[in-house]
Structure formats: C-alpha cells, structure tokens
Amino acid sequence: MSMHKLLLLSFALCFTGTSAFAQLQSANPNYKLVSGNDWVKAKNYYLLTLFEQDKAVSNLLLADSELLKLMQQKTNALHSSLTECKDALCLPAQIKFTDEEISLVSARLTALYKPGNALDLLVKNQLIPSGTYIMYDAKTPAELLINAWEQDAKAVNYTIGVYAEGKKPNYPQIDSISYDTKQRAYFALMYNCSTEVTDLIKPGSLFFEPALQAALLYLEVNERRNAADYEPMATTANKTSAERVKQIKWASYPYSHILVPGAGPENLTTPLSGEGMLRCKTAARQYQLGKAPFVVVSGGSVHPYKTKYNEAVEMKKYMVGTLHVPENAVIIEPHARHTTTNIRNDVRLIFRYGIPMDKPALIITDKFQNNSIANMEKRCLNELKYVPYKLGKRISETALEFYPVITSLQIDADEPMDP
Incomplete structure (x- = not known):
C-alpha cells in the first residue's frame, strides 16, 4: 500500500x-x-x-x-x-x-x-x-x-x-x-x-x-x-441448485435470479392456488427467455391457518413437473409469511449461496402485488426496521427489478416462525 x-x-x-x-x-x-x-x-x-x-x-x-x-x-x-x-x-x-x-x-x-x-x-x-x-x-x-x-x-x-x-x-x-x-x-x-x-x-x-x-x-x-422446515436447505432441498451456482457465467444473464412470491389457497385441501400457478407460468416464460439462471419460489406454510401445504414446495413441484423448468434451476425459500419477507429471505439465500449481490434481480408476480411492492418501504421499516431491497425499473405489470440489501441478514426478534 x-x-x-x-x-x-x-x-x-x-x-x-x-x-x-x-x-x-x-x-x-x-x-x-x-x-x-x-x-x-x-x-x-x-x-x-x-x-x-x-x-x-x-x-x-x-x-x-x-x-x-x-x-x-x-x-x-x-x-x-x-x-x-x-x-x-x-x-x-x-x-x-x-x-x-x-x-x-x-x-x-x-x-x-x-x-x-x-x-x-x-x-x-x-x-x-x-x-x-x-x-x-x-x-x-x-x-x-x-x-x-x-x-x-x-x-x-x-x-x-x-x-x-x-x-x-x-x-x-x-x-x-x-x-x-x-x-x-x-x-x-x-x-x-x-x-x-x-x-x-x-x-x-x-x-x-x-x-x-x-x-x-x-x-x-x-x-x-x-x-426449521427443510433445513439445512443448501445440502438437502436446494442442493442441486446451490451446487450449480458455481458453474454460472453471470455476464450471460441480465438478472441474477427471478423471485416468485407465493399465494396461499383459500382452503386446507388445495396444495397450490390458481394465483400461484399463474405467477409460476409467468416466471417460467422469463426463465425460458434466458433472463436469469435461477427461479426462487418463496412462501411458507401460511394460508389458510395451520395449513400443511408449503407454498414454495408446491410451486417448485409445479415449475418442475408441469412447466418443465429444470430442478437445478429452482430454489425454494419455504419460510416467508409476508411479502416483506419474501424479498428479505430471498436476499439471505442468494447471499449464502454465492449468487451476485451487485446484480439486479426480477420479481415476477401479479400486477396488484407488484403495485404493493412498489410502495412497501414504509411497511418494511415498520415491521423489519429496514428496507431489504432497492427497487429498479418496473419492466411490466408483472415484472419489477430490485437490488438486494445485505441488512436482510438481521434476525427478526418478533417473528419466531420466520425470524
């Protein structure tokens, strides 16, 4: 020096x-x-x-x-x-x-x-x-x-x-x-x-x-x-995806990954809601267009109360089994209970898996949830005490750019099911 x-x-x-x-x-x-x-x-x-x-x-x-x-x-x-x-x-x-x-x-x-x-x-x-x-x-x-x-x-x-x-x-x-x-x-x-x-x-x-x-x-x-659900994910549920991260040539993609927030069904017998299916379809098309090498499906066992189904797990089944997205391209985030923590938990995963933090990512969801995310900073500050993302451009009604913020690693002391 x-x-x-x-x-x-x-x-x-x-x-x-x-x-x-x-x-x-x-x-x-x-x-x-x-x-x-x-x-x-x-x-x-x-x-x-x-x-x-x-x-x-x-x-x-x-x-x-x-x-x-x-x-x-x-x-x-x-x-x-x-x-x-x-x-x-x-x-x-x-x-x-x-x-x-x-x-x-x-x-x-x-x-x-x-x-x-x-x-x-x-x-x-x-x-x-x-x-x-x-x-x-x-x-x-x-x-x-x-x-x-x-x-x-x-x-x-x-x-x-x-x-x-x-x-x-x-x-x-x-x-x-x-x-x-x-x-x-x-x-x-x-x-x-x-x-x-x-x-x-x-x-x-x-x-x-x-x-x-x-x-x-x-x-x-x-x-x-x-x-504790599905932990430790890097060596179990997300093992093939986590291992593939090392092989990716990031310059070949405009986005580091696509995030798909879950949508819980209205009853205890339906594994995946219609809204969840539609979000997966939209994300799969963006993946097939080469926008990103990974799709992160995010959502816990949330809706309805005491459901035994997990949104992320059911979305992955649909993405792989019905939409034919490769299994090693789909990462589950099975703990988020709110839209704020869909993004926060996504940031935690990509940081720990070695996915670039300085590259934009893409949220794929419906128009109404993206409208909410575009105006969610106050809610994040109220619930998390920080904003876990920085927003980029609104690409379309269903696509919104964001950049991860490392403060997302902070434990949340008043959400014991998803701290």
Missing part, C-alpha cells in the same frame, strides 16, 4: 469514531450458521445458541457468580410456580426474563468481555461474519455483544408471550396461539410444560436455559417450529 493510501486510511479512521470498527468487518457469504442440531433455536436466538456451543464461552459464563446466582433464582422460580401458580398464565410468566434480569446480564457481559478473550473471539469469529446482528455492526464488539444479548432475551420473552400467554402476534389470523388459554385444560398443559422444562435443566445449565427451553417447547406444542 502506498504512503498516500495509508494516510487516507488513517485520516478516515480518526474521524469515524466508533464506526471505524464497522469498516473493518463484514458478513461472510462462506460463513456456516451453527445450528446446534436445532434450527428453530439457531435462527431465532443465535447468540444463545453460540453461548451453548462454544465451550470456552460456556465456561466463562458458568464461572461468573452473578450469572450463577441468576440461574439459581430462575430455577427456584420455575420450581415454585408448580406449587404456587393457580392459573395457567402464571406459569409461563415466572419463566420470562424481567427487565432487571436483562440489565443484570448486560452488565455482567460488559464486565466479562475483554479483548482477545472467549467472548471477543465469539463476536469477531461468529457474530460478525454470520451477519445475524448486522444492524449493530456500527457498534464496538462489546456493544454488539450486549445488543445481541438484549435482542435474544426479548425474542425469548416475545415467543413465551405469544405461544404461552396468548398475546397477539403481528399477524393474528395466521400466527396466533393454537389454544384457548381460558379453558381449564390449558392449565394442565402449562403445568406439564413447566415440568418438562425443569427436567431439561441440568447441573451446568447456563443462566438463560429455563427461559430458552420454555420458549422452544411452547413453539413445539403449538406446532410452530416452521423456522
């Missing part, structure tokens, strides 16, 4: 303050998420998953007297609730983190964090390259750690609130709890869940385990483990 460039770099670092660190870090497309054999846990609460999986970090946390005391208090509260709680909602309420407990842990993590120690390495070798807390990248490593902890703690509380206490989720018609919390039988279910959590807590469990295990259990009894 020339002396001139070194001086420019030094000047830039001097005048960017805490943001200087952000310039030296970035999400890595080759980074492999640590699942810990539970994709629901990893995708929702990634820092807590890493705390469990990293032995050096676990030992550091277990050796802290304040965190050990907190663990004992949470365990005692859990046991006491089995005899003291007289209504169903009392039981999960004892498991959630209080604001004071969240602040206590933040203070302890701040005290425990030292440059070069296990927590520092966790941030630099795992959190930053994962991109899962990318909205905090302008922070120092210690601040990023605290923000990630506070996000995960609130995400655990949110899950317990919706899927145990029956609070309203963002979209009640499709995402609400499966039970009537006022029924007498619900007390027995909550009691049995608390008993199950006590059985899961063993000597050497970390301070957050009671709440984390409870949140995961409540999702399971509600049949809401959708975040």
Whole structure:
C-alpha cells in the first residue's frame, strides 16, 4: 500500500469514531450458521445458541457468580410456580426474563468481555461474519455483544408471550396461539410444560436455559417450529441448485435470479392456488427467455391457518413437473409469511449461496402485488426496521427489478416462525 493510501486510511479512521470498527468487518457469504442440531433455536436466538456451543464461552459464563446466582433464582422460580401458580398464565410468566434480569446480564457481559478473550473471539469469529446482528455492526464488539444479548432475551420473552400467554402476534389470523388459554385444560398443559422444562435443566445449565427451553417447547406444542422446515436447505432441498451456482457465467444473464412470491389457497385441501400457478407460468416464460439462471419460489406454510401445504414446495413441484423448468434451476425459500419477507429471505439465500449481490434481480408476480411492492418501504421499516431491497425499473405489470440489501441478514426478534 502506498504512503498516500495509508494516510487516507488513517485520516478516515480518526474521524469515524466508533464506526471505524464497522469498516473493518463484514458478513461472510462462506460463513456456516451453527445450528446446534436445532434450527428453530439457531435462527431465532443465535447468540444463545453460540453461548451453548462454544465451550470456552460456556465456561466463562458458568464461572461468573452473578450469572450463577441468576440461574439459581430462575430455577427456584420455575420450581415454585408448580406449587404456587393457580392459573395457567402464571406459569409461563415466572419463566420470562424481567427487565432487571436483562440489565443484570448486560452488565455482567460488559464486565466479562475483554479483548482477545472467549467472548471477543465469539463476536469477531461468529457474530460478525454470520451477519445475524448486522444492524449493530456500527457498534464496538462489546456493544454488539450486549445488543445481541438484549435482542435474544426479548425474542425469548416475545415467543413465551405469544405461544404461552396468548398475546397477539403481528399477524393474528395466521400466527396466533393454537389454544384457548381460558379453558381449564390449558392449565394442565402449562403445568406439564413447566415440568418438562425443569427436567431439561441440568447441573451446568447456563443462566438463560429455563427461559430458552420454555420458549422452544411452547413453539413445539403449538406446532410452530416452521423456522426449521427443510433445513439445512443448501445440502438437502436446494442442493442441486446451490451446487450449480458455481458453474454460472453471470455476464450471460441480465438478472441474477427471478423471485416468485407465493399465494396461499383459500382452503386446507388445495396444495397450490390458481394465483400461484399463474405467477409460476409467468416466471417460467422469463426463465425460458434466458433472463436469469435461477427461479426462487418463496412462501411458507401460511394460508389458510395451520395449513400443511408449503407454498414454495408446491410451486417448485409445479415449475418442475408441469412447466418443465429444470430442478437445478429452482430454489425454494419455504419460510416467508409476508411479502416483506419474501424479498428479505430471498436476499439471505442468494447471499449464502454465492449468487451476485451487485446484480439486479426480477420479481415476477401479479400486477396488484407488484403495485404493493412498489410502495412497501414504509411497511418494511415498520415491521423489519429496514428496507431489504432497492427497487429498479418496473419492466411490466408483472415484472419489477430490485437490488438486494445485505441488512436482510438481521434476525427478526418478533417473528419466531420466520425470524
């Protein structure tokens, strides 16, 4: 590097303050998420998953007297609730983190964090390259750690609130709890869940385990483990497509890929709606014209409530079996529950599969959904806190260009079925 460039770099670092660190870090497309054999846990609460999986970090946390005391208090509260709680909602309420407990842990993590120690390495070798807390990248490593902890703690509380206490989720018609919390039988279910959590807590469990295990259990009894569906996709459902990415000559195509958002049917017996078929047909024609080497079909098990059919899976079956698009050209994104996350999840997939992020992509859908997408920035900011795309040209009523935005890697703390 020339002396001139070194001086420019030094000047830039001097005048960017805490943001200087952000310039030296970035999400890595080759980074492999640590699942810990539970994709629901990893995708929702990634820092807590890493705390469990990293032995050096676990030992550091277990050796802290304040965190050990907190663990004992949470365990005692859990046991006491089995005899003291007289209504169903009392039981999960004892498991959630209080604001004071969240602040206590933040203070302890701040005290425990030292440059070069296990927590520092966790941030630099795992959190930053994962991109899962990318909205905090302008922070120092210690601040990023605290923000990630506070996000995960609130995400655990949110899950317990919706899927145990029956609070309203963002979209009640499709995402609400499966039970009537006022029924007498619900007390027995909550009691049995608390008993199950006590059985899961063993000597050497970390301070957050009671709440984390409870949140995961409540999702399971509600049949809401959708975040784990078809994972790990890169080596299973999308394996042939992911492997083909390396062979593509991108200059031969105007677009990196075509995104097709799903459209759920109106009843529980129809696998693929008529609207879904029409969107697939339009996308298949664009693929056959050589507009892009891949079609990403996006949509989860969403409509109607508690459907067993998955929009992306059914669209792929139709694209391959009926429209004769090659299987290795169709990528499923089977988790999105909304138009905002159709695009966000698409960006996540193409980033991790190595599809160019600096090349425009094409959304193919009906006129009315594209009209909505063209004016969706406010909704994205409200629901995601960022916009996961930058719009390009409106090619036709059914085709709209967009550019992916890497902030899409950020975990969403209040959508446990598709975080």
